[in-house]
Amino acid sequence: xxxxxxxxxxxxxxxxxxxxxxxxxxxxxxxxxxxxxxxxxxxxxxxxxxxxxxxxxxxxxxxxxxxxxxxxxxxxxxxxxxxxxxxxxxxxxxxxxxxxxxxxxxxxxxxxxxxxxxxxxxxxxxxxxxxxxxxxxxxxxxxxxxxxxxxxxxxxxxxxxxxxxxxxxxxxxxxxxxxxxxxxxxxxxxxxxxxxxxxxxxxxxxxxxxxxxxxxxxxxxxxxxxxxxxxxxxxxxxxxxxxxxxxxx
Amino acid sequence: xxxxxxxxxxxxxxxxxxxxxxxxxxxxxxxxxxxxxxxxxxxxxxxxxxxxxxxxxxxxxxxxxxxxxxxxxxxxxxxxxxxxxxxxxxxxxxxxxxxxxxxxxxxxxxxxxxxxxxxxxxxxxxxxxxxxxxxxxxxxxxxxxxxxxxxxxxxxxxxxxxxxxxxxxxxxxxxxxxxxxxxxxxxxxxxxxxxxxxxxxxxxxxxxxxxxxxxxxxxxxxxxxxxxxxxxxxxxxxxxxxxxxxxxxxxxxxxxxxxxxxxxxxxxxxxxxxxxxxxxxxxxxxxxxxxxxxxxxxxxxxxxxxxxxxxxxxxxxxxxxxxxxxxxxxxxxxxxxxxxxxxxxxxxxxxxxxxxxxxxxxxxxxxxxxxxxxxxxxxxxxxxxxxxxxxxxxxxxxxxxxxxxxxxxxxxxxxxxxxxxxxxxxxxxxxxxxxxxxxxxxxxxxxxxxxxxxxxxxxxxxxxxxxxxxxxxxxxxxxxxxxxxxxxxxxxxxxxxxxxxxxxxxxxxxxxxxxxxxxxxxxxxxxxxxxxxxxxxxxxxxxxxxxxxxxxxxxxxxxxxxxxxxxxxxxxxxxxxxxxxxxxxxxxxxxxxxxxxxxxxxxxxxxxxxxxxxxxxxxxxxxxxxxxxxxxxxxxxxxxxxxxxxxxxxxxxxxxxxxxxxxxxxxxxxxxxxxxxxxxxxxxxxxxxxxxxxxxxxxxxxxxxxxxx
Numbered sequence: 001x002x003x004x005x006x007x008x009x010x011x012x013x014x015x016x017x018x019x020x021x022x023x024x025x026x027x028x029x030x031x032x033x034x035x036x037x038x039x040x041x042x043x044x045x046x047x048x049x050x051x052x053x054x055x056x057x058x059x060x061x062x063x064x065x066x067x068x069x070x071x072x073x074x075x076x077x078x079x080x081x082x083x084x085x086x087x088x089x090x091x092x093x094x095x096x097x098x099x100x101x102x103x104x105x106x107x108x109x110x111x112x113x114x115x116x117x118x119x120x121x122x123x124x125x126x127x128x129x130x131x132x133x134x135x136x137x138x139x140x141x142x143x144x145x146x147x148x149x150x151x152x153x154x155x156x157x158x159x160x161x162x163x164x165x166x167x168x169x170x171x172x173x174x175x176x177x178x179x180x181x182x183x184x185x186x187x188x189x190x191x192x193x194x195x196x197x198x199x200x201x202x203x204x205x206x207x208x209x210x211x212x213x214x215x216x217x218x219x220x221x222x223x224x225x226x227x228x229x230x231x232x233x234x235x236x237x238x239x240x241x242x243x244x245x246x247x248x249x
Numbered sequence: 250x251x252x253x254x255x256x257x258x259x260x261x262x263x264x265x266x267x268x269x270x271x272x273x274x275x276x277x278x279x280x281x282x283x284x285x286x287x288x289x290x291x292x293x294x295x296x297x298x299x300x301x302x303x304x305x306x307x308x309x310x311x312x313x314x315x316x317x318x319x320x321x322x323x324x325x326x327x328x329x330x331x332x333x334x335x336x337x338x339x340x341x342x343x344x345x346x347x348x349x350x351x352x353x354x355x356x357x358x359x360x361x362x363x364x365x366x367x368x369x370x371x372x373x374x375x376x377x378x379x380x381x382x383x384x385x386x387x388x389x390x391x392x393x394x395x396x397x398x399x400x401x402x403x404x405x406x407x408x409x410x411x412x413x414x415x416x417x418x419x420x421x422x423x424x425x426x427x428x429x430x431x432x433x434x435x436x437x438x439x440x441x442x443x444x445x446x447x448x449x450x451x452x453x454x455x456x457x458x459x460x461x462x463x464x465x466x467x468x469x470x471x472x473x474x475x476x477x478x479x480x481x482x483x484x485x486x487x488x489x490x491x492x493x494x495x496x497x498x499x500x501x502x503x504x505x506x507x508x509x510x511x512x513x514x515x516x517x518x519x520x521x522x523x524x525x526x527x528x529x530x531x532x533x534x535x536x537x538x539x540x541x542x543x544x545x546x547x548x549x550x551x552x553x554x555x556x557x558x559x560x561x562x563x564x565x566x567x568x569x570x571x572x573x574x575x576x577x578x579x580x581x582x583x584x585x586x587x588x589x590x591x592x593x594x595x596x597x598x599x600x601x602x603x604x605x606x607x608x609x610x611x612x613x614x615x616x617x618x619x620x621x622x623x624x625x626x627x628x629x630x631x632x633x634x635x636x637x638x639x640x641x642x643x644x645x646x647x648x649x650x651x652x653x654x655x656x657x658x659x660x661x662x663x664x665x666x667x668x669x670x671x672x673x674x675x676x677x678x679x680x681x682x683x684x685x686x687x688x689x690x691x692x693x694x695x696x697x698x699x700x701x702x703x704x705x706x707x708x709x710x711x712x713x714x715x716x717x718x719x720x721x722x723x724x725x726x727x728x729x730x731x732x733x734x735x736x737x738x739x740x741x742x743x744x745x746x747x748x749x750x751x752x753x754x755x756x757x758x759x760x761x762x763x764x765x766x767x768x769x770x771x772x773x774x775x776x777x778x779x780x781x782x783x784x785x786x787x788x789x790x791x792x793x794x795x796x797x798x799x800x801x802x803x804x805x806x807x808x809x810x811x812x813x814x815x816x817x818x819x820x821x822x823x824x825x826x827x828x829x830x831x832x833x834x835x836x837x838x839x840x841x842x843x844x845x846x847x848x849x850x851x852x853x854x855x856x857x858x859x860x861x862x863x864x865x866x867x868x869x870x871x872x873x874x875x876x877x878x879x880x881x882x883x884x885x886x887x888x889x890x891x892x893x894x895x896x897x898x899x900x901x902x903x904x905x906x907x908x909x910x911x912x913x914x915x916x917x918x919x920x921x922x923x924x925x926x927x928x929x930x931x932x933x934x935x936x937x938x939x940x941x942x943x944x945x946x947x948x949x950x951x952x953x954x955x956x957x958x
Contacts, residue, residue: 165856166855170851
């Protein structure tokens, strides 16, 4: 006989309290670097250390393009004056022209996930939202296999040429109101892949993106935060930075 | 009331006139003559049967007295009348359909085929009305040979020979059974056999039961003598198969009923158990092979076997109930059997018509190569949908009613006392429930793979709707499917007229309570029970509707006071009302007020959705194939690998399921026959000396025998 009932009772509730309370478990987020002011030569050195050109130097000012950061920690480790890292996960931003969902969607939002050529990491994090710890169903978010019932298109990956048509078809098949959500560095900027000979530089090339979630991969709570934002259940943080200039590394 | 003899004479004269007409009139008159004379004759046959079913007296007539053999007599009792009605109901649309198709078959002069067909229409009623062994066997043989000729008029000959061979073996068994039956009394008339049957010993009755059950079971499609059915039904021309499948299968079941419930009194439980178990196993095996079959006509043939099994199981239940003295339950079970027989004839005829039309239009019988036919053949598709829903026992169509009645009468077995009989009932109930489930799978598959989706072959892409002359008979049968489904409370009293004399109890009183009658509606029912149903509105419409009610309500016996209730009539009305209300609300609230946006179909994001990407019939049945692998025992007959350079790029595998009966019965039979033949052949080695030796040996043997006696 399996003892899963007893075991379950012994384990108790493990689900995170977010968004009702704080979630501070170690390792819940890889963190993301923050803007910094330092000497010009140091800024130059820091910017050179970044493999994805996420650190943009302007005189003695370093600004972080979160869309590009892949959490490699080269700006945090092995250097004398490391950059400050933010430990949170509320990174989701709404594009300035995007509108949050009407109130009716707050309790039930159906998500169609499209893997547009990702390495598997972002997809894995999306999958993790289904597990008992994150449990997105308690918040009324559901994955659906058919875009006909989907409200939001969640794209991971830099959008390879082969997946472009499929993504557009899925978007076409979705009923109004519909939103597009780009998850991960690749979907936002092409990440470490693109633009290349088979990929573009993210979803923005093909569709107008409403919600961006940086990270490589973004932790599940960051994605949850994004979903809460687009449904208007968390204060929407507008993405006021200019669009990423093209050209990766 | 007209004299049945007169009606019958006119019917047969019409059929014979039809034969003369199709043989001697010019070829272009064949179809109208067949449809005209055959249709009129069938209509008259329907009137004759209906008249006899509702009349109070039994028609009996002696045709001809043959010295030395006895009188050739015919009689129309209620059982015969019922089978006449069923035959006529099937024959009327079938003959019109055959007339529409007869020119399509390229075998010989269409007149000959039409004549054979009309001959079959004469032979089937003759089997049913013959009241002595001699006439019965003559009619039976004529029918068998005509079926053989009609089946063989297709392209393939082997299935016809197989059918004839196994059919003759069955007839031999039937002949032996009749001889044993008649042996004690020395008469051939059914009426006298019925009297002499009372004095037979239990052992002899067992032998007669086994012989007649096996013999008639050949025609009735019962395991293990049914291997000819899928082959012959598939090979038979499309014009003739509706009648062959719809009417002649019944004759085997008619024989079983006639001999084992009418001629022989039911006193033993053994035959009942045998029928119950064989029937349910037949049903399960039949539907299992139907579910995995790719060929549309073979699928329908396997499903005929399944339905014959269900009917036989219900018959067996009836016999068992009678043997144990539960007359009402027996009446219900027999009624369920006959009702299902009627329904099966109707929808199987319809389905075979559709299969023929589809084969002609799509150029294939393979479900894997069809698809998307509904768009191109909307009417055929619609009638097929009705047939498929009926055969899958979906309310409100007729298959549902009779399968409901069958399963419900099996539930009455809780009142029995013998443990062995109860176990038999449980086994049969489980098998039949599984059968019902598989039947839904099977016919969802048959319809969806044939008519929905995308066309999976060039031929399926270029089909078009068939002629209206072939559609009209299908419409008639589809209407019958609905009528027998939504009006069971009117059919049950009619069928009950057949069952009541056999069992001595009325199933109508048990199944259709007189709720419509104002005065004393409770006399036949417990007061509380009746008043509760009165409150529920079971008497609704008693002032406007004729008859006893629209709900089939049955109360179990003392040990299981459970109420079984079902009303397809109310269900049908409610269904239409609900659908209407829903459609109205949707139209008012959504469609009228909001803008409709049309977007392309979601195809999974592929570049082009191609037929190769969609489900095939084989793929759809794969789960069933895997689950029942132990029974099906698939064999890999061919496996090819395509290797390009260093990689295996494709594996092609052909698996074949040899039918269980072929494997366990037909193959050993063939091997044994060959072994006997080859053993005998060893004597025929061509040496003249040895042959002279044989002659000498025989001579010596005779001399020895002669000298000793």
